[in-house]
Amino acid sequence: MTEAKLKWWLSQHTYTTLVSSFQKYSCYDCYDILTGHIIELKCRTTHYNTMILEKKKYDAMIATATATEIPVYICSTPKGIWRFNLLTIIPNWRIDQQPRTTFSITAKIDKEVTYINIADGLKL
Numbered sequence: 001m002t003e004a005k006l007k008w009w010l011s012q013h014t015y016t017t018l019v020s021s022f023q024k025y026s027c028y029d030c031y032d033i034l035t036g037h038i039i040e041l042k043c044r045t046t047h048y049n050t051m052i053l054e055k056k057k058y059d060a061m062i063a064t065a066t067a068t069e070i071p072v073y074i075c076s077t078p079k080g081i082w083r084f085n086l087l088t089i090i091p092n093w094r095i096d097q098q099p100r101t102t103f104s105i106t107a108k109i110d111k112e113v114t115y116i117n118i119a120d121g122l123k124l
Contacts, residue, residue, distance in 0.1 A: 001043050001076045003029065009081070010039075010074070014124055027060035028071070036069045047077040051084070051121075055093055055112035061086060073116070074124075082121035089116055 001009075007030060011018040017033035028038045040061060042051065053073055061071035071086040091114035098111040 003041050003043055006041055006043055006074070006076050006081070010124075014083075015039075027057065027064055037072045038065055038069050039072045039074055042073070042075045044075060044077045047079040049119075050115035050117050051075045051082065052098075052113050052115055053091070054098075055091070055114070058086060058091060058114070075121075081124040082118050083124055084116055084121040089114075089120060091116075 007018065007020070010030075015032040015035065015037070017035075018030055018039075019033065020030050021028055027040070029041045030039045031037065032039065038061060040057060044051075051073070061073075065071045065087075073084040073086055075082050075084075093112050093114050095110050096113050097108045098113065100107040100109050
């Protein structure tokens with residue numbers, strides 16, 4: 001699933017007032033006006049029982065959310081779509097070698113990440 005298809009699916013099934021982020025380098029991909037969810041999307045081509053989240057992304061979303069907004073991480077895999085409320089997740093941070101960018105296969109760097117079990121999320 002692509003990010004565009006995931007946004008469309010969410011707008012049809014979960015979020016009726018979903019809008020894309022208007023900033024090119026925003027810390028989130030979209031926002032739902034009705035629920036106040038600021039949403040980061042991740043599409044995986046392989047299913048994992050744990051979803052990886054970078055500390056930089058987590059910190060930025062927590063800092064961006066106002067008192068009435070909820071930072072949400074939504075991941076799709078071939079086995080479904082899971083939503084995680086970042087306000088209820090207790091991250092266990094560690095340093096792992098990860099690709100420098102989403103599209104980089106060989107260039108790896110140390111990144112501070114956490115792994116969120118799908119059991120801690122809601123399957124949409």
